[in-house]
Amino acid sequence: MTSPDDELPDGAVADAGPVVVPDEARRRWQELVEVVLQARERYYTHDAPTLSDEEYDAAFRELEQLEAAWPELVTADSPTQSVGGRRAEMFEPVEHLERMYSLDNAFSLDELTVWADRISRDIGSFPPAICELKVDGLAVDLVFRDGRLRTLATRGDGRVGEDVTHNARYIPAIPTLLQPEPGVAVPRLLEVRGEIYFPIQEFERINAEQLDLGLSPFANPRNTAAGTLRQRIDRRESELAEIQAAGRAAGKTARSPDRSAARQARLLAELDRARQRLGSLRLVLHGIGARDGVTFTAQSETYAVLARLGLPVSERARVCADLAGVQEFIEFYGEHRHDVEHEIDGVVVKVDDLALQGRLGATSRAPRWAIAFKYPPEVVRTRLLDIRVNVGRTGRVTPFALMAPARVAGSTVAMATLHNASEVERKGVLIGDTVFLRKAGDVIPEVIGPVVEARTGDERAFVMPTHCPECGTALRPEKAGDADIRCPNARSCPAQLRERVFHVAGRGAFDVEGLGYKAAMALLDEGLLTDEGDLFALTAADLQRSEFFTRDSPSGRILNENARRVLAQLQEARHRPLWRVLVALSIRHVGPTAARTLARELGSVDALAAADPADLAAVDGVGEIIADAVHEWFAVDWHREIVEKWRAAGVDLAEQRADDGPRPLQGVTVVITGTLDGFSRDGATAAVQELGGKVSGSVSKKTDFVVVGDNPGSKYDKALGLGVPILDAAGLRILLDRGPDAAREVATIGSGKQSAP
């Protein structure tokens, strides 16, 4: 069999498109599927078995391993997804009253249009359609008779599923008795279909638990839900009961009480974990099968009736009058995918009218009246090429993963932080592993864990360096017990120096345009700076010596555009507000918010240096941690030298304006969401704060304004719901220029267009 790694590049590649499953893997998968399905059929029909139990289990295990290495192979028809698993773990089969179809997929709006065109051709025009979020979970079939749950079954092959009714008792989200609203009659028979899933938080908790147990993390919520629901809890319960009974019968004469106790403890722990996981499963219904004593005319009506019977249905489903509405729904949730409490992998679109559904019918595998629009994947597999370390601004040494570039959630990712050595160990990743890589929306990329089954034996463990890769100094934790280790050579470690210079010039500090990472490296490499203290003393003559800051001209090397900009910017930056100076000092825990408070309360760097830590800690918004950090920072000689060098170069070290200037936004709380035209997020925040306003991260009734840019998040919906005045970028300018009253006049309050139902 081809090793999964054979297809992956050894070095960086320019473009890693979708993973292509090697032919040999696909062929072997097909063979195994046939072997397993045939054996299973013989088993169920009580024919002469084609395979021994051991042979069956071996084939099944190989199939599972193959699918773990190549999740692209997993289809709803794979035996791993349907009735029975390993023979010992098999469930009883249960036949669905009506067949459960799978859905055809559309991977682009073009494919969606092709589907819609076919419907229009068949019935004359595109009819109203209901759009539902496609929950990334496990499809199940539930049968209620006279209001009581009779069976809970997995989808299986669509006709026959696994009977997991026993487990339903541990899933509070599944009602075992219908609870109809007053006046609603309980149907004699009701077969409903839905999706069992984990909310994202639970999915993450369970994956952390898998890692702690030394197991592969689940690739996606669907696998997690399947693995959780398909557990033979009943078998474990009876095994446990037997051991307990045997223990009591044997009494003190037990030959090996320790072994039995250990087994009992293991079983108890397994049961506990299984029940706990089942308990956090959720259910959302999305279809109906056989029924007696209830009639429907539309899919949307079905959901309304199910809700009145006390069954869980989604509140996000919408009937759209035309295809444009459908596309709008798809685009909206493409952007707001992460505002939903569970993962979604797409949108299911169904013709709403049930009579039309009947007219359109189904192909052999899928109905023609529905389609699943799929969003691009957010978890992919890639090869972990190496684990390297980065030395940060404060000397912290951070391991990071260097991966074969992979396309995930719409962007190409090749690196992800691994935080620290114990995190590398916790995740259990080895260099050379195939790993699951996640990137949800604009969240930073994360290595979830290794695909243990894909290992070849050539992987090697990461060893945290003992010495700084940049300056050779022995690394150590700052305090005993710290998870992080640091390079203690703070003053002249090139890595730390580079990061500090970059930070000093950065947007949150002196905001020196043109002095980015490359410029910082050039200044240090070419010896124009010994440390960040020299920055403001840089002259045109200094930059003239640098390759980076000059260009060729008829009269020889002259300063380039960027050099002139940096010099002009440095000139201007000498007079930045005090809080920016404080941020630039790289005092631990002193970010923009603390710096503003310190600047306002103390008014100068000298006052800060001289402040008594106890007095400082008593200042509202400062506290002990910051007070100590400030005190420790000024106790270091070379830190004070930086301040003196800046003073000598004419940098303002005290607040220039008296702080009794106008603060028109005093007492005004603003929330900013989305991308604002003409403002960076930091810029908008700073502008509000400089006028005395408060910028908050969450919307509440106390919020005065929500400033909404393009692609706003859930905060926008919340603002609509609470009726908080909403401003666009132009409205923000009015708030800044003319104050809250003028802004209120141009604000909008809840159009309701995208509000929650």
Ligand SMILES: [Zn+2]
């Ligand atoms: Zn170092």
